[in-house]
Amino acid sequence: MGKTWIMTAGSGGIGKSSLTIAFAVIAARQGKTLILDACGPCRACDLYMGMQNVVTLDLRDVLLHQIDLTSVIYPVPEHENLFYACVSLFRESRLEEVQGILLSLQEMFENVFLDISSSGMNWSLPVFTRRDRAVVLLRPDHVSFRGAEAIVTDARNRGVPAYPVINQMEKSLVRHGYQMNGTTVSQVLDCPVAGEIMRMPDFFTSSIREEHFPVIPTKQMKLFEEIYHEIDSN
Numbered sequence: 189m190g191k192t193w194i195m196t197a198g199s200g201g202i203g204k205s206s207l208t209i210a211f212a213v214i215a216a217r218q219g220k221t222l223i224l225d226a227c228g229p230c231r232a233c234d235l236y237m238g239m240q241n242v243v244t245l246d247l248r249d250v251l252l253h254q255i256d257l258t259s260v261i262y263p264v265p266e267h268e269n270l271f272y273a274c275v276s277l278f279r280e281s282r283l284e285e286v287q288g289i290l291l292s293l294q295e296m297f298e299n300v301f302l303d304i305s306s307s308g309m310n311w312s313l314p315v316f317t318r319r320d321r322a323v324v325l326l327r328p329d330h331v332s333f334r335g336a337e338a339i340v341t342d343a344r345n346r347g348v349p350a351y352p353v354i355n356q357m358e359k360s361l362v363r364h365g366y367q368m369n370g371t372t373v374s375q376v377l378d379c380p381v382a383g384e385i386m387r388m389p390d391f392f393t394s395s396i397r398e399e400h401f402p403v404i405p406t407k408q409m410k411l412f413e414e415i416y417h418e419i420d421s422n
């Protein structure tokens with residue numbers, strides 16, 4: 189039985205899709221891994237991976253039209269063991285139906301990485317258990333921070349381990365007090381920060397350069413690996 193990694197954030201554009209892909213690439217080296225894009229019309233993982241012309245079916249089609257689950261799962265080119273599926277989740281989706289699909293996916297994959305907005309997270313949280321992981325991304329400023337705090341608290345109250353990861357830090361802003369560092373965030377959130385990622389100028393430029401897969405700088409990949417293993421081993 190695999191685990192679901194809920195990749196979410198308190199506000200938009202913080203790096204959910206980018207970090208979902210980065211973590212999933214690492215996980216796929218160890219076992220069959222699925223990127224499950226639950227961002228509906230705002231989804232971007234397929235775009236970032238050059239798959240936007242390939243993906244036509246949604247997991248909702250399994251629910252609505254009773255098509256086979258395997259036909260909505262697409263292999264990611266050039267990445268063995270890595271697969272992609274998308275799901276448009278709506279408040280009116282019956283929880284037990286979505287839960288049924290998630291359970292089937294957890295049977296099929298060792299890791300399911302769910303790219304999901306905080307609003308999607310609000311009502312889908314009851315589906316997850318202590319076996320799963322919530323990775324809550326935040327920019328270390330006060331606006332992003334408050335959203336992240338609510339999600340971490342919510343997840344933990346429901347028994348899902350939640351790990352804040354700071355993304356897009358800028359050293360100069362931290363130094364001048366415009367951004368917080370990991371220690372400050374840990375103190376205010378009252379739980380340790382799992383990792384800090386710097387803002388990198390040429391991070392993920394694939395969709396602009398029309399390459400087939402995001403370019404993740406080697407140094408950055410090593411950092412992702414450390415964060416991934418730390419969270420995975422907890």
Ligand SMILES: Nc1ncnc2c1ncn2[C@@H]1O[C@H](COP(=O)(O)OP(=O)(O)OP(=O)(O)O)[C@@H](O)[C@H]1O
Pocket residue numbers: 197199200201202203204205206207227230232355356357385386387388389390391392393
């Ligand atoms: N550490 C980083 N350094 C530099 N750029 C980054 C970093 N993390 C993310 N980005 C960039 O920020 C932008 C938004 O990232 P991404 O699309 O992953 O965020 P998101 O949370 O999925 O956004 P949305 O809310 O729109 O779904 C992208 O252009 C991405 O390349």
Ligand SMILES: [Mg+2]
Pocket residue numbers: 204205206227230231232233303
């Ligand atoms: Mg996104």
